[in-house]
Amino acid sequence: MANRAGAQRPNGATQGKICQFKLVLLGESAVGKSSLVLRFVKGQFHEYQESTIGAAFLTQTVCLDDTTVKFEIWDTAGQERYHSLAPMYYRGAQAAIVVYDITNQDTFGRAKTWVKELQRQASPNIVIALAGNKSDLSNKRMVEYEEAQAYAEENSLLFMETSAKTAMNVNDIFLAIAKKLPKNEGGGAAQPRQQGMKINNSETSQASEGGCCK
Amino acid sequence: MIKLDVIHTQHRKMASQSQVLFERDGVYIHVNVNSTTADKDAHIPGRVYLAQKPEGSFIEWKAEDVQSLDSNQNDQEWAVIGTTCSVGYKPDKDNVVSVSSKAETRKRYNVSFDILDLKSFKRNAPNHGWAYIIFILKDGTTYPALHFHSGGSKALLQQIGKYLHIKRSPNDSRLFIVQEHDPDMLSKSFDELHLFSESSAYRVTKFINDPYTTALGGFAKVTNFLRDSIMTPENVTSRPKEEVAEILQEDIPGMEISQQVEAGFEVVTKTKLPNRPEVTRGQPLNSQQWSKHMDRDGQIKDVEHLKDVIFRGGVEPCIRNEVWKFLLNYYDWQSTYKTRADERKRKVDDYFRMKLQWKTINDVQENRFSLLKERKCLIEKDVTRTDRTHKFFEGECNPNLQVLNDILMTYCMYNFDLGYVQGMSDLLSPILVVMENEVDAFWCFAGLMDKVWENFEMDQKGMKCQLADIHRLMQFSDPELCSYLESHDSGNFYFCFRWLLIFFKREFSFSDVQRLWEVIWTERPCKSFHLVICLAILDTEKTTLIENKFGFTEILKHINDMSLAIHLEETLKKAESIFLQLKNSKKLPATLKEILGMELSPSSSTSSSCKTTPIGTPINRESTPKLELPFQGRENGLSAPSSGSGTAVTTPDDSSLEILTDNADTAMNLVYN
Ligand SMILES: Nc1nc2c(ncn2[C@@H]2O[C@H](COP(=O)(O)OP(=O)(O)O)[C@@H](O)[C@H]2O)c(=O)[nH]1
Numbered sequence: 001m002a003n004r005a006g007a008q009r010p011n012g013a014t015q016g017k018i019c020q021f022k023l024v025l026l027g028e029s030a031v032g033k034s035s036l037v038l039r040f041v042k043g044q045f046h047e048y049q050e051s052t053i054g055a056a057f058l059t060q061t062v063c064l065d066d067t068t069v070k071f072e073i074w075d076t077a078g079q080e081r082y083h084s085l086a087p088m089y090y091r092g093a094q095a096a097i098v099v100y101d102i103t104n105q106d107t108f109g110r111a112k113t114w115v116k117e118l119q120r121q122a123s124p125n126i127v128i129a130l131a132g133n134k135s136d137l138s139n140k141r142m143v144e145y146e147e148a149q150a151y152a153e154e155n156s157l158l159f160m161e162t163s164a165k166t167a168m169n170v171n172d173i174f175l176a177i178a179k180k181l182p183k184n185e186g187g188g189a190a191q192p193r194q195q196g197m198k199i200n201n202s203e204t205s206q207a208s209e210g211g212c213c214k
Numbered sequence: 215m216i217k218l219d220v221i222h223t224q225h226r227k228m229a230s231q232s233q234v235l236f237e238r239d240g241v242y243i244h245v246n247v248n249s250t251t252a253d254k255d256a257h258i259p260g261r262v263y264l265a266q267k268p269e270g271s272f273i274e275w276k277a278e279d280v281q282s283l284d285s286n287q288n289d290q291e292w293a294v295i296g297t298t299c300s301v302g303y304k305p306d307k308d309n310v311v312s313v314s315s316k317a318e319t320r321k322r323y324n325v326s327f328d329i330l331d332l333k334s335f336k337r338n339a340p341n342h343g344w345a346y347i348i349f350i351l352k353d354g355t356t357y358p359a360l361h362f363h364s365g366g367s368k369a370l371l372q373q374i375g376k377y378l379h380i381k382r383s384p385n386d387s388r389l390f391i392v393q394e395h396d397p398d399m400l401s402k403s404f405d406e407l408h409l410f411s412e413s414s415a416y417r418v419t420k421f422i423n424d425p426y427t428t429a430l431g432g433f434a435k436v437t438n439f440l441r442d443s444i445m446t447p448e449n450v451t452s453r454p455k456e457e458v459a460e461i462l463q464e465d466i467p468g469m470e471i472s473q474q475v476e477a478g479f480e481v482v483t484k485t486k487l488p489n490r491p492e493v494t495r496g497q498p499l500n501s502q503q504w505s506k507h508m509d510r511d512g513q514i515k516d517v518e519h520l521k522d523v524i525f526r527g528g529v530e531p532c533i534r535n536e537v538w539k540f541l542l543n544y545y546d547w548q549s550t551y552k553t554r555a556d557e558r559k560r561k562v563d564d565y566f567r568m569k570l571q572w573k574t575i576n577d578v579q580e581n582r583f584s585l586l587k588e589r590k591c592l593i594e595k596d597v598t599r600t601d602r603t604h605k606f607f608e609g610e611c612n613p614n615l616q617v618l619n620d621i622l623m624t625y626c627m628y629n630f631d632l633g634y635v636q637g638m639s640d641l642l643s644p645i646l647v648v649m650e651n652e653v654d655a656f657w658c659f660a661g662l663m664d665k666v667w668e669n670f671e672m673d674q675k676g677m678k679c680q681l682a683d684i685h686r687l688m689q690f691s692d693p694e695l696c697s698y699l700e701s702h703d704s705g706n707f708y709f710c711f712r713w714l715l716i717f718f719k720r721e722f723s724f725s726d727v728q729r730l731w732e733v734i735w736t737e738r739p740c741k742s743f744h745l746v747i748c749l750a751i752l753d754t755e756k757t758t759l760i761e762n763k764f765g766f767t768e769i770l771k772h773i774n775d776m777s778l779a780i781h782l783e784e785t786l787k788k789a790e791s792i793f794l795q796l797k798n799s800k801k802l803p804a805t806l807k808e809i810l811g812m813e814l815s816p817s818s819s820t821s822s823s824c825k826t827t828p829i830g831t832p833i834n835r836e837s838t839p840k841l842e843l844p845f846q847g848r849e850n851g852l853s854a855p856s857s858g859s860g861t862a863v864t865t866p867d868d869s870s871l872e873i874l875t876d877n878a879d880t881a882m883n884l885v886y887n
Pocket residue numbers: 027028029030031032033034035036046047048049050051052078133134135136137162163164165166599
């Protein structure tokens with residue numbers, strides 16, 4: 001068929017750039033990382049979403065004006081015990097969403113720890129978003145919106161309260177990230193996936209930063 | 215302004231502007247999520263479409279029931295499945311829940327993808343009744359098999375063939391790969407050889423260090439390249455129809471030419487190791503056999519034979535709750551009715567003593583006991599999301615959830631140093647379902663944790679070691695696949711993490727997991743048989759991984775998506791025959807023997823294998839002294855007192871590494887002639 005050459009996709013964005021970004025989700029266990037991804041990628045929500053063992057990988061494409069942004073999303077296991085594996089996932093990531101649960105103060109503290117770690121160890125230009133999830137449970141709220149927003153501002157993070165359950169702000173947070181990511185031509189070095197994923201190798205410098213546009 | 219344009223086509227109803235080019239009903243997805251599900255639920259009927267939409271051509275499959283259940287929320291773009299579910303709980307538990315949760319489970323299986331994202335598909339020969347197709351996307355997404363109960367798979371593929379150029383894999387007649395349409399495909403193929411890139415230097419050094427492995431990987435690439443250039447005609451556009459015609463020729467097995475080209479390296483791989491012997495599986499241990507193995511006092515006779523039977527066929531579900539107690543060191547194999555009664559009494563007391571320890575901590579205390587509080591929260595979070603689709607745990611306020619919770623809390627007190635780690639609830643749940651008793655389930659779980667606690671340690675050393683062990687085993691058992699994985703960022707074998715951590719719990723249906731576990735717990739034919747099972751599954755997926763040219767992310771996604779799509783008995787057979795192949799190889803290095811747990815001579819215990827013999831398990835269970843099998847018994851564990859049933863035919867190891875260089879030369883000639 002003729003339209004193959006033009007790669008007419010997605011959503012009719014025939015022309016324009018295609019950018020590919022690696023995004024990682026971090027945060028305490030059960031704050032709703034997997035649920036946010038499931039909502040964003042498949043439009044679903046499972047009340048009894050099973051815990052993530054190891055890591056999951058998903059992709060989703062969004063259109064931003066004339067640019068097609070393809071997210072390669074790494075969803076990780078949240079428990080402290082699996083912390084030593086996290087660098088494998090955030091290494092080389094151009095974006096991260098650090099998630100906490102607005103009904104649980106401890107998860108907010110843990111989110112701050114993740115932000116610090118990313119600022120210290122991840123690619124210097126990484127775009128970090130903070131997501132206060134489960135906003136549908138506002139009657140059980142333990143973390144005030146203003147508190148989180150002030151923290152986000154201090155650390156120049158994107159910030160939104162989200163609900164994987166009602167879908168509130170889920171697409172929006174991913175789109176806000178897509179918007180903030182550099183989409184300049186030749187911005188990235190090698191293809192993001194060329195970077196090795198090696199355990200026990202956190203010293204190696206981050207190969208590329210910035211997105212890869214073709 | 216941002217265009218809020220996430221591509222969510224699969225969850226919208228077929229939009230009116232989309233044009234259905236092809237549809238067929240009677241297409242099923244088979245789910246064997248758990249054994250208690252009535253058979254009718256195991257096959258989800260649905261309809262497959264090829265639809266032209268403004269954003270592209272899509273292949274979709276939708277479950278039939280979901281369509282009708284959905285009709286009242288037709289226009290809702292973001293269907294919130296969970297809400298309908300929780301609303302349904304209150305009024306009429308049985309009815310509403312079952313309908314809406316059924317809809318939820320079914321909807322999970324919906325398939326929708328842009329045809330341009332298709333990377334390959336597998337289609338079985340339909341002589342098993344009907345044809346099925348498994349679609350695999352470029353990002354590694356692997357959909358469950360679509361079974362065409364009333365035909366139509368050919369017709370669908372014919373349609374797809376109008377869009378894509380498809381080639382049958384020369385190595386697996388069921389696998390079909392979508393060819394890239396790149397006009398400069400040839401130069402790309404050159405690039406993939408890495409002959410001219412900077413990585414060639416790396417290859418050369420590697421060749422010096424490990425000529426054998428590198429050469430094999432290289433040959434595979436060269437032959438692939440040759441095959442591509444031989445098989446790819448100049449004029450790509452004229453091909454598709456013929457290719458599809460060929461796909462539909464069920465009886466023509468692939469492409470002769472390329473198989474010849476491939477022959478060179480086939481020879482090399484095959485001569486390296488002895489053949490994989492045929493093995494057969496047996497019937498599960500039944501209650502008559504079980505009681506025959508007990509003498510008048512209730513002591514088990516001929517334990518080794520019993521374990522052989524269990525290894526070969528598992529245990530019938532009705533006696534599981536008895537047999538598992540022996541396999542998990544709850545009872546000693548030497549015990550009698552009398553000692554078991556005493557033992558059980560002791561265990562009951564012991565359990566409730568420990569349970570009281572955390573039960574009696576009040577809120578004030580807990581606030582000053584943050585570590586315990588933290589664990590309590592973690593356990594709560596995981597208990598609510600463990601196997602909730604299984605009958606035993608389904609529904610809000612299911613009392614079994616409380617039992618699950620209490621056992622895990624008590625385990626925290628029993629082994630406070632280890633605590634609760636994610637994954638443990640997955641290990642406990644099948645045990646609780648079998649035991650149906652809190653105390654028994656606790657002690658069996660504790661027995662299982664004694665075997666696997668290293669996986670859950672803080673530094674993850676146990677996991678990393680096992681991943682490294684799989685790597686070493688594969689370097690020997692399948693250097694070609696091993697070198698492929700290494701050169702695709704996957705030499706860390708991280709994609710096996712979930713398999714190992716929870717012993718394939720998420721990969722098989724509930725009943726299959728129970729079968730698999732009892733087989734593994736016999737520690738036959740070797741102690742680390744689970745590592746060989748990993749090799750077996752990867753062996754089955756080898757062609758798919760290599761011919762799709764999957765990298766780290768795609769491999770991980772493909773492996774994760776294979777959950778519930780792995781055939782247990784076939785996998786066990788293959789794993790045993792790989793084990794025998796290794797065992798029969800004269801060249802099997804001592805380190806590998808040790809990884810496998812084959813060799814028990816005390817002198818070899820200092821070798822470089824990752825496996826550390828724990829200096830005592832974290833808990834000293836004075837009450838149940840660890841049963842040590844006599845040396846002899848374990849060493850011959852495999853062939854020991856020949857069980858008669860399906861003992862493998864083994865072939866002597868007559869081909870080995872010496873011949874290898876010759877063959878490598880032959881292969882080289884083949885390639886360069
Ligand atoms: N009410 C509510 N529950 C949520 C939301 N997101 C997730 N959950 C629930 O929180 C639990 C943990 O979610 P999960 O996505 O597995 O968390 P993860 O461990 O961070 O991946 C699950 O039971 C979800 O159903 C939300 O936005 N609102």
